[in-house]
Every structure is written in structure tokens, then in C-alpha cells.
Amino acid sequence: MITGWPRLFFIALLMAALPLRAQLFTLQHSFTNPPDGANPLGLVLSSNMFYGATANGGSFSSGSLFKVGLNGANYNNFYSFNSATDGSSPNDLLVKSNLIYGTTQNGGTNGYGTIFSVTTNGGAFTLLRTFGAAPDAAYPRGGLVLSGTTLYGTTTGGGTNGNGTIFKIGTDGSGFTILHSFTNSPDGASPHAGLWLDNATLYGTCYIGGAYGNGGVFKMGTNGANYSLIYSFSNYPDAQFSEASLILYSNRLYGTSTSGGSSNYGAIFGLNTNGTGYSVLHSFTGPTFALTNSNGSTPSAGLTAGNGVLFGNSTGGGPGNKGTIFKINPDGTGFAVIRALLDTATGVNPRAPMILQSNALWGTTYTGGSDNRGAIFSLQLNPVISTQPQSATVTNGFPVSLSVVATNDSGLNYQWFFNTNSALSDQ
Secondary structure: OOOOOOOOHHHHHHHOOOOOOOOEEEEEEEOOOOOOOEEEEEEEEEOOEEEEEEEEOOOOOOOEEEEEEOOOOOOEEEEEOOOOOOOEEEOOOEEEOOEEEEEEEEEOOOOEOEEEEEEOOOOOEEEEEEOOOOOOEEOOOOOOEEEOOEEEEEEOEEOOOOOOEEEEEEOOOOOOEEEEEOOEOOOEEOOOOOOEEEOOEEEEEEOEEOOOOEOEEEEEEOOOOOOEEEEEOOOOOOEEOOOOOOEEEOOEEEEEEOEEOOOOOOEEEEEEOOOOOOEEEEEOOEEEOOOOOOOEEOOOOOOEEEOOEEEEEEOEOEEOOOOEEEEEOOOOOOOEEEEEOOOHHHOEOOOOOOEEEOOEEEEEEOEOOOOOOOEEEEEEOOEEEEEOOOOOOOOOOOOOOOOOEEEEEOEOOOOOEEOOOEEOOOO
């Protein structure tokens, strides 16, 4: 209830300040190898700094590590990989306190990739494991997850069958163990992404294999027991060939695929942790070179959840086939492109998941930027007020009802004010 003389026009004026969707897209950094590196992957937020890796570039042309502040300031490329010793093409990172853990796709003394740790200032690099030929694990493409002092990850190759592995290793490099060797059928093969850890259960995706050869979703205990391919991607129009890590949100798993869906340009899918309740939430329609935007194509990055909304990006699609940033509700409704990546100079073709931080999405693009070697961006998410409150005249001491219809890309919080500067409690 709001009481007082009828000076209620202020509410309409205050709410009218944001009548349009106006996300602020900011280019935070363009990679200019040398010396930065090239083709950045996903960001990790730790102690008010974003950390990330580039797949290429750096002093030895084998990739690099970087960090940048929350406001885009203090960018620092603090480590360059030497393929012969460190490995090459680092994947997404894991940051714990002042240590970074990660994997490289290739390189090392055997050429099959490595597992490493390095301090957040780049001062102490430690090679935890150098992969070798089968039956050893080989060629990791995903990052690591941590439980206590044990790291878990996947490789696309190696193992007893040459179809990839799930492994564990201590943070000090001890106790390396292959927990599962993929056999292609029926359990899947060649996981391209890292794992999701929930209590003592690991979840992930296989790029190929399974009952139909199109990959699937698996789960396994952290002790290596009870491996199960809980869903096999079937043929079109199902999702197919997932390269992205899963997320667990509201007790359901969500992911993306680069192919499949009703138009065979990729899909967003969800399922329960036991494999039931599977559904394709959205099918991408592919690129268009017209002036009107498509919804994107071939998403290779995982999703980000916040305030009841899932956010993601597509590597292709949109005007000029340069990629899009989108949102969707967990039940599959409300899909919308919230940014089409139109300008190569500010970054295009994202391949990594984003981070939602203070109502802004932070992410990277694999190419584009001033040197076309990739970029870091932020996208501020602003509310949209579609129906303004109507001014009303009331008698002093009588109640008045006002309503407003508003939406926001990352959920909505609101506050009513009296005379523009006095916050009102719920009445």
C-alpha cells in the first residue's frame, strides 16, 4: 500500500528510464600474438581475476596463459608453453588458490599431451604427467575437475582400446590411474570435453560411439565404479556429436551438440542424472548471410546457468556466420539471441563457455579482434520494460495499485521508490 498525496507520476518516469533492450558489449582485450598468444579458450574467475589459456601463439607458438582484471585492466600474459617440454595447445584451466591446473592437447616428450600445474604468477611450472602411446591415455581436449587432492579428466585417445579414457591423478602428480577405457560400443568413445563433478559422481559426454555412433552422456563414480552411458544420441533430429562439457543445474544435466537437431546444425539438450527425461530443448537452424539474424549454428561450448536462465554461444550462424550469444529457459522455452557477433574487429566465432558475473557475461572469441587472433569480451545484461506503470490519482490515506511488466536476460530484481529516492518495502 502506498499512501500520501497523488504524486505518483514519478514511478512511471523512473521506470521509463530503461524502455529498451540495450546490452553493452565491450571488447576487453584483443590478442596480438606475439606476445599475447592466439585463439583463447574459456575463462576462470578467481580472486577478482579472470584466468585463461590460448590454444596457439605465445613465445614458442605452442599456447600461453593469461590473466585480466574484472574491469578488463591489468592484462598479463604470464606463461608461454614450449611444446617439447611443457606440452602444446593448453585446454580450459582449473584455478585453486594460487595454483592453476590444466592439460595440453599435444606435445610433451612423447607428443601425446601433458598434465601441468603452475602458480598464478607463472613463476613455478610443474609437469605432473606426460602422456604416452596406448595403453596410456593420450590427447586430452578437456580441462580438469578437483575433489580434495585428486584431479579428474578425460582424453580423446589412448587407453586399452585406443578410444579415449577417464583418468585421475594427485595434485602432486602421484597416483595416476586410468579409471575407464572407452570401447566405442556400447559405452561411447573419444570424449572431447572435461567432466562435471557432483559429490562422488562424474558426468561427461562422448563425441562418438554409443548405440548409434553419435556419442552420448555418461556417468561414473570417482572410484571408477559403476560406469554407465546413460544416454546414446540417436540419429537426426536428435542431438549428435557433443564437444561441450555438461552443467548440472536444478538436478538436471544440460549440454550442447555441434550437429543434430531438426536442421542438423546442432542442439541444446537436457536430461536427468539417471538418463531419463531426455529432450532436445532447441535446434539451431544454421547460418544466414542475409541481413536478418538466424539463431546460430554448431555450438561447441558448454552452457552457463544463472537466475533461472541458461546462457550459451554458437560458433557459427547469425549474419555472416560469425556466431551468436543466446539464452534459453531450462524447460526449453524463451530461446532468444541476445547478441549477434557481427564485427570481426570486436571478436567472432566463440568456442568456450561464458561466465556470468555481476549481471554481465564474460567470454572469449576464438578469432576476431584487432589482429584476428581472438578477443575477451563482456556483455552487460540490462532489463527490458515492456509495460510501464500508469499514473494514478488517489485520496490521501487510500491504497493504490501499480503494475509494471519487465524482463531481464539474467533474471530480474526490482525495487519501488517513493519520490524517486525513498525505497519502499513490500506493501
